[in-house]
Amino acid sequence: MNNWPLWEIFIRSRQGLDHKHVGSLHAADAQMAIENARDVYTRRMEGVSIWAVESTNIHASNPDEADSLYEPSNDKPYRHPTFYDIPKEIGHM
Amino acid sequence: MTQAQFQARIDADIKIEPKDWMPEAYRKTLIRQISQHAHSEIVGMLPEGNWITRAPSLRRKAILLAKIQDEAGHGLYLYSAAETLGKTRESMIDDLHTGKAKYSSIFNYPTLSWADMGSVGWLVDGAAIMNQVALCRTSYGPYARAMVRICKEESFHQRQGYEVIMTLCRGTAAQKQMAQESLNRWWWPALMMFGPKDEDSPNTEQAMKWRIKRFTNDELRQRFIDATVPQAEFLGLTIPDPDLKWNEERQHYDSGNINWEEFYQVIAGNGPCNTARLAARQKAHDEGEWVREAAMAYSKKQEQRNKQVA
Numbered sequence: 001m002n003n004w005p006l007w008e009i010f011i012r013s014r015q016g017l018d019h020k021h022v023g024s025l026h027a028a029d030a031q032m033a034i035e036n037a038r039d040v041y042t043r044r045m046e047g048v049s050i051w052a053v054e055s056t057n058i059h060a061s062n063p064d065e066a067d068s069l070y071e072p073s074n075d076k077p078y079r080h081p082t083f084y085d086i087p088k089e090i091g092h093m
Numbered sequence: 094m095t096q097a098q099f100q101a102r103i104d105a106d107i108k109i110e111p112k113d114w115m116p117e118a119y120r121k122t123l124i125r126q127i128s129q130h131a132h133s134e135i136v137g138m139l140p141e142g143n144w145i146t147r148a149p150s151l152r153r154k155a156i157l158l159a160k161i162q163d164e165a166g167h168g169l170y171l172y173s174a175a176e177t178l179g180k181t182r183e184s185m186i187d188d189l190h191t192g193k194a195k196y197s198s199i200f201n202y203p204t205l206s207w208a209d210m211g212s213v214g215w216l217v218d219g220a221a222i223m224n225q226v227a228l229c230r231t232s233y234g235p236y237a238r239a240m241v242r243i244c245k246e247e248s249f250h251q252r253q254g255y256e257v258i259m260t261l262c263r264g265t266a267a268q269k270q271m272a273q274e275s276l277n278r279w280w281w282p283a284l285m286m287f288g289p290k291d292e293d294s295p296n297t298e299q300a301m302k303w304r305i306k307r308f309t310n311d312e313l314r315q316r317f318i319d320a321t322v323p324q325a326e327f328l329g330l331t332i333p334d335p336d337l338k339w340n341e342e343r344q345h346y347d348s349g350n351i352n353w354e355e356f357y358q359v360i361a362g363n364g365p366c367n368t369a370r371l372a373a374r375q376k377a378h379d380e381g382e383w384v385r386e387a388a389m390a391y392s393k394k395q396e397q398r399n400k401q402v403a
């Protein structure tokens with residue numbers, strides 16, 4: 001049986017916003033993926049732009065490594081503005 | 094990750110995502126529940142499809158088409174969520190066709206009159222919404238997100254159904270009678286949609302612990318009854334349950350016994366339309382085979398052509 005490849009669909013809901021992952025679908029090629037995405041994910045004007053990426057082309061980080069991957073940024077509080085004491089008289093900075 | 098750590102995440106309401114570690118039984122339960130849900134959306138198009146060509150006006154026909162198209166979309170959102178758990182679309186469809194996978198028992202009942210388009214939207218979608226709203230907070234991320242998307246669309250389904258029934262109730266005596274007759278046929282099957290009584294639903298406890306389910310079958314059924322009775326009263330229709338009455342102490346409606354024998358018969362494949370529903374799905378799948386092949390062949394050819402040009 002001929003299985004159509006899986007595509008991940010990203011939609012920009014409004015001009016000026018990021019494309020956001022909405023789900024996946026099967027399609028024979030990119031054009032069909034975009035057409036199907038229009039029918040499946042934008043029946044009520046949920047989008048103004050569609051990206052279709054073949055799922056096999058998505059490489060994901062491993063959730064089991066999340067601790068070691070993101071931990072290092074946890075101990076650098078000086079990256080945040082609240083780390084610094086600025087006198088009230090200075091006002092908003 | 095251990096089972097205990099996994100449970101701790103669930104208890105903290107941290108969503109589980111596709112690549113996260115999960116107990117095999119959690120994965121299996123989800124695949125069963127999500128694919129069953131997807132099949133219900135797809136098979137659920139058939140009873141309503143039955144009335145597209147006979148809708149009484151262009152307005153009703155456009156609405157019915159839009160609703161049925163939504164249901165196809167719901168099926169796709171859910172298949173796509175189930176696929177993130179490692180089960181292929183193809184094998185899910187196979188399971189449906191061989192009878193290994195189930196779908197909601199309600200869709201094995203026939204739609205005999207136009208009023209049934211009203212009852213299906215009002216009661217069947219209404220019952221589905223009770224279930225789906227609760228599932229927006231289910232523990233598996235892709236399932237929860239699919240549910241949020243579905244819930245946004247369902248409200249129109251129920252409202253258009255209620256409007257169909259309301260229009261009939263405000264029409265001639267014969268039209269109102271048609272609405273009542275339809276309610277008589279759909280009420281009990283709609284209550285069965287919530288599944289067996291809690292004491293006969295052995296999987297509920299684990300599903301609740303994993304927060305796959307957020308409420309029990311009986312809790313949701315009660316909620317549906319409480320919400321729907323006043324809606325029927327407003328229309329001047331009678332719910333076909335002589336034991337139905339408001340219980341001041343419980344602040345809920347008491348209701349009569351469901352015919353569980355009928356429920357289990359329908360689940361076992363002996364409902365009025367089981368054979369026809371599966372045959373229709375199988376036929377559509379078989380007759381689409383050449384389209385799927387042709388689309389793939391075309392895409393490969395295009396790819397080759399583009400390579401030659403480049």
Ligand SMILES: [Fe+2]
Nearest residue numbers: 134163164167
């Ligand atoms: Fe639906």
Ligand SMILES: [Fe+2]
Nearest residue numbers: 164218247250
């Ligand atoms: Fe619906």
